[in-house]
Amino acid sequence: MTLNRRTFVKISGAAAALPLLGSHAFAQLEKIKIGFIYVGSINDNGYNYAHNQGRIFVEEALGDKVETIFVENVPEGPDCERVLRELAQQGCNLIFATSFGFGDSVVKVAAQFPDIAFEHATGYMPGPNIGLYNARFYEGRAVCGTIAGHMSKTGKAGYIGSFPIPEVVMGINALALSGRRINPAFTVKPVYISTWNDPAKEADAARAMIDQGIDIIAQHTDGPAALQVAAERGIIGGFGQGADMSAFAPETQLTAIIDNWGPHYLASAEAVLAGTWTPGNTWEGLKENVVEMGPYGAKVPEDVVADAEKVRTGQIDGSFHIFTGPIKDNTGAERVAAGVVMTDAELLSMDWYVEGVEQPA
């Protein structure tokens, strides 16, 4: 078709009418090609590893009907846009962008490829062909906090954080609230190291906290370094993050928070195959098995396991929500009134610490 003035008017007229149709309708497919982009390495034993396990889960479930491509170590920025565009041009029908910082690039590229379904993890910018998905990691933190509250002898836990973003703050608060239900004097000391992946620095941060009296450690960075130091120094224990890290510290891991993206990835892939995909906005947790708990360590006494299980199942059947008032912040001011449950929007913008969390230096 040559592009003369008449066809141009037709096309632009049709394009102008498109938004009136509402969400874009997708065709049914025989076979699907899925692209994944990861911010780090699939061998990080944590966050990116877990996403890649989800990709493998889809491949195993759909067999011949699916082809997947993945690109790892994609920096958040202009490179991401280029990688997304390449995946789109290679014929992907569905693309998962798995890091918060990919959001701007997804919005740009998705607008250029309206026939491709995009899904962005932990983001907040939806679109006609951009779905959002996230996991309620804080539910797992509440289970860890229960164990920490019971088992800590000094009543002090340490928490290695990457950056003070709401996702991380929420986890610290969930651990503190949960621990204080058991031991009202329980405190959490956060240390931010300004990186997702610097094992030597994670280890030194763990050493610094242990030398100053904490005896349980949690981390929201990508690797198992903190757990290894906990084992080396012989403190009570720590928790795996993103994946079961018991191989690194068999005696010391008390339990782990495992990200299980597979079922969500499979559901999205099947929806695209069936032509029924619509951009969703999901934030699932223990109930949907998107967050799972690792095995309880041998050190954890039976009554503590029972209490931790109560917290876990309570979150699954909806009878327990860790962010239920009354909640005070760490200056003593009441933030959430008794009986009130914080909304998702409030959680996703959390920038204050609950009582019992030492203000980070």
Add this chain to the structure above:
Amino acid sequence: MELMIAILVTVVGAATPILIAALGELVVERSGVLNLGVEGMMLIGAIAGFVVQFHTGNPYLALLCGAAAGMAASLIFGFLTLSLSANQTATGLALTIFGTGFSALAGSSYSARPVTLMQPLFPAELATHPIAKVIFGYSFPIYFSFIMVVAIWYFLHRTRAGLILRAVGENDQSAHSIGYSVIGVRYLAVMFGGAMAGIAGACFPLLLTPQWAERMTAGRGWIAVALVVFASWKPFRLLAGAYLFGLVMTMELYAKAGGGPLSVIPSELWAALPYLATVVVLVLISLRRDASTNAPACLGKPFLPAN
């Protein structure tokens, strides 16, 4: 008191890989070659050390293989810059990129597999008293780093071979005209630097955290390169500089984790201190314009015989 000793032990751990890598780079730069590939050679040393430790459980063999791997990587650099006269800056940067990618590839099947940390060199009975722990509580690479500071100082300033190496770095044409092999000396220096970077890299899985993680040196190779300038190409200043950097890196974390006396200096100030110190040192260097504080005259320039 116990906290002070704990801090000191952590500082020593944090400073040692940087010191070892920087010592190697110091010798390389004294011969007139600028190798910016330290980070890449460290990563190659780290994965080599990890793999050997994983399969044999022998940390000394692991260090040795880390050294060999770092040396092999440095030979690529040496061939390109010394034999083919390629641009040293660009080749060094390429070596870092290569080392990052190669170590990730070589290590891809070793994630989720822990190794055992290297044990202290002296029997534990010697290190029971807190003060004794500061002296006898470390594993081999830490003593090695001290020995190398003295050895490299002695080599550079008290031996004939060291004099030749410095001559090559200061005036390659003159050294060549009186019959020394400039390229040969520089090859040896580059290989030594590679071996030291490899050992420094192997310290990460053996000394600091017993695992393999991609990019686990996290930029410390660049600190090592910067330290050589900071130390104005002198081994004992390098020792002081590495411990200063180790101290502030560690104290930042202790200040963040601690209440009480440690938080008197805010962690942000601790984090900024190395940069402030670098500025101060650079100012001092520029004030003292005698030759002893200046860079080797031929640093970074390819050698093309004038005859």
